Amino acid sequence: MESYSGNPIVPVPWNKGRLVGQKAPLKLKEIWAIRIRLQLAGKVRDLALFNLAIDSKLRGCDLVSLRVCDITQGKSIFPRAVVMQRKTHRPVQFEITEQTRQSVASWIEKAHLAADQCLFPSRVAKSPHLSTRQYARIVAAWVGSIGLDDASYGTHTMWRTKATLIYRRTKNLRAVQLLLGHTKLESTVGYLGIEVDDALEIAEQTEI
Structure with missing residues (x-):
């Protein structure tokens, strides 16, 4: 009978070398650093997506599936909007600040979006809007552009940032x-x- 004298194979944990758990929220100076970079680069869609992600405090799946009519009436963008959350099936209301309204209006005009279209269409023909995976890559590019480690930040960062700032202040x-x-x-x-x-x-x- 053959005997096995080799070292046993130890499975490698899936999260070895990775940061898991809560993703860090952005600080105010980091928000402005990303915002200014997007403005200077003329990235109209990304600026609208970034600003709306901060203001809305929506999960990635809810953010990317927004339609133009969810936040607009005619050519006017609501100062406040209400969205039904997919995970909780509960409505959530959020403020849309002036600078966010301006950036979103610029994006809608540039992309020639109709009221019934997705606010952030995908460039992939089979998908009507950005996927959460695409959104995650975009977020990674944002934080990487200002020298942050994208392993410590993610789509949950955008979800948590404004609420965390409000909590810290109040x-x-x-x-x-x-x-x-x-x-x-x-x-x-x-x-x-x-x-x-x-x-x-x-x-x-x-x-x-």
Whole structure:
């Protein structure tokens, strides 16, 4: 009988050498660094996508599937919009700031988009809009352009950034919970990546 004297094969964990878990939100100076680079490069679509991603606080799947009519009426862009989230099947409302409205309007005009079209069409014929994978590559290019490690950032970065900035400025967990459309405080805590005890203390202090 043959005997096996070689070293046993040890499976390599799928996440070896990778950063997993929460992706870091962008700081204010990083937001402006990316925004200015996109403006100088004349990347009209990317600037609109970036600004809307920050403002809307939407998951990637909800952001890329937006239609023009979701945020516009005629040639006017709503200062506030309501979108039904795919994951939670709950509506979420978000503000669209003036600079975002301007960048989105420029993109719609340049791309000659009709009201019933996807706001960010895919260049792949079979897909009506950007895929989440395409969006992830775009985000990686954005953060890489200002010298950040794209392994530490991703589409969840765009999802978390504005809410995190609001929380850091106000410490008002309840306000962030409402903005995100979360039914449970625990969801907001996980979203922001803060400690549960800290969150409960803040919630008690800001309770009306």
